[in-house]
Amino acid sequence: MNIKGLGIAIATTIFVGTTAWYIKPFGLFNPATKEVISAYAQDGDETAVKVYAKVSPAVVSINTGSKTGSGTIISSEGLVLTNAHVVQGDRTATIILANNKQIAGDIIGFGAKGLDLAVIKLRGQNKLPVVPFASTNSVLVGQRVFAIGNPFGQFSGSLTTGIISRIDREKGLIQTDAAINPGYSGGPLLNTKGELIGVNSGIFTKQTPGGGSGNIGISFAISTEKVQSFLSDVRAGSAAQTAQIPANPGRSSVHSEALARFEAALKQNPQDYRAQNGRGLALGNLGRAEEALAAFEQALKINPSFTEAWNGKGITLGRLKRHEQALAAFEQALKINPSAEAWNGKGIALGSLGRDQEALAAFEQALKINPSFTPAQRNRTIALKKLNS
Template sequence: MTVFWFRHSLSSLLSLGLLTGIVAPLPQLAPQRAIAQNQDEQTNIRVYDQASPAVVAIVAGNSSGSGSIITPDGLVLTNAHVVQQASGRTVTVRLPNGDEYTADILGFDPNGQDLAALQLRNARNLPTIDIASPDSVRVGQRAFAIGSPFGLETTFTVGIISRIDPDEGTIQTDAAINPGNSGGPLLNSNAEMVGVNTAIFSVGRESGNIGIGFAIPISDVQPFLTAIRQGQGSETARTGSRLPGSQTPRSVELNGPPIRSTLGPDSNVLPGDNSYFNAYSFEGRAGQTVSLDLTSNDFDAYLILLDSNGNSVAQDDDGGPGTDARIVTQLPESDTYILLANSFRGGESGDYELTLRSQGGQPSSSGQGRVLLNETGVLRTGDPSLPEDGSLFHQYEFSGQAGQSITIRLESSEFDTYLLLFDNDGNLIGQNDDIRPGNTDSELTVRLPETRDYIVVVNSYDDTGRGRYRLTVEE
């Protein structure tokens, strides 16, 4: 009973929003004028004040991003992937002061860069961003990223130029770039544009998170603007890859034959841990469940699934047998996805086999029904913990239907598992410690009471629990 009431208290944490990131509003404080404490802060403020009025939010159907006004009459530079799905070749552009314009898509880069140009209708005397000289960018110089994620507000982040690709000229920066900031400017200390932010590459490792942003250099932007001014822009977007390294992703199909290849010096190299990777791309549909397997007898396999913007969708280390990697996930949207066949540690190399399968609507491997959720993970020091006993937990969400019968199973060979199911209002639906005496895995079979979202909490029985686990939710 002690365990039951201890675990049941978790529902109160969910209700209060302590697990979902919802907090009570803070008291309203009187505004105070910011005071620059040093030269760096003065530079930050000056760059933001000078450039931010010309950074716009762009809404194109279900897609959104950012852009830069580069002429007073409303020529806007952005990413092709931000606007390529727009209907009627028009989009909505919102300025930081709240003004909204309809903009026509003038064209895309004929050389395949992720660039597009827009023309605001009936615009004049607008603020603009100056463009830096192409040969002025140096590794180590400060970099500033501005964007309007979600079309609501302007964000400002600071970092440095950490690498310039010697072959493509792609700029790599550690200035934080949010997904909605695609198409916004990367600036120097003079508030001049040195690149167009185009992708984020975030990879989790035991050493921490590595956040890497990429920008298209001005040396590529200027020829595109010349083509647009001469009426020679492309009518369609033909965007290439902005992954690290010179190799572009190899296009493959789901349910095709196994791919056999080799990781080694001829592969791309992942910044941060210097591990090799080969990249593949495939077309996926929103809601489609895919199973991706990387097997090797030569190295510890690691899989990374990205969307077309470079945002991480899923990653796995040892989800398959031994040190093989497996991702089973439901794709969030219809998109061109990028899959990286990678090694867990830098310098590892060897042969591998990669398979990509679509599981949409197919029976699960246990034969019990359709897979709603299939996740692998690791509970490790530093993860969220329950305040009562310090036991670690992760949480996952899935959508269920009223009357739907589901089975949730949590398995680990490394710690004593504990499993809880809540609705998204924090009401406890069910919980389980051990499947049976002598088996420390957890299993819960319930009939869902309502059509709504549900939260599965992966938990260890006590504060000593650490290690790998697999979580499945099946009909």
């Protein structure tokens, strides 16, 4: 380690056993091993602990049946701030508090003009913990930040830390290197006082040669300046009632290209049920649920035994809140091919109908077929919490 220019001359020396440690402004330095113990590590740890203790009771997990995410309680009466893409296409959601209590919530407003924000109103609440907002324009590049959320819908109450890497005030975005993974969407980005400075919204990923992608240390949150103007619309009753963003933000062009390819294939062969099914998947990912449903039904007219189309139909019917029909579609898929995907879909439909014990049994059946099937693992955990609450 090159210590040139790191600070003033040595103030004093201490011995741990026979090892000399030099006290420097940045901490303890061992010249023999080049080891450094930061003077700020303990203070940083204490700050993280205090922020988590203060804020985590007001951070929630969100489950719509087909999507999961995180949210922040911003009023004691039960207003929950989250991302629009977490609840897009839904009117209600199940909110899981930090104590695992589950409460039904109604989506009462979405951000306008592509703003990826939404507010959920919890039913029958008036004494909930809240997260305070930071002062306007108080964030600075380099300051320490914290994110709390429910990564992958399985690890609620997870904390990560980082710094603010960049601020785009024109777009209202905060860039951070805090690890924000799927499931953190909608959760809070916090300063060292435990105040809300942003709503975690997404990550920048770089495609790898093998076709995968991952967090490379570039995450984004919507700044509270954008949030406050949106909340004014919500309170005034003038907020949009449907999401103003494309499905799967940042990937709409991919799904549009896929849709074009499937439609080109159908021009060549209108009886290609696989292309029709692919068209349904692309339409669904673009948020065009009714058209997706029609595509799956067309695929099934061509080949009534094509289980992928039955599953696609069931998922789409669930998004349209037609849960009895969704259940029937998944049951038909199971008659043809009892797959983990179909059992999981049946469980979601049963849960949406309030048949929680049957839903749990369906998720367990999915896991018997494929023990590593993550959606069924996650949904089984949620069903157990719901039955035990």
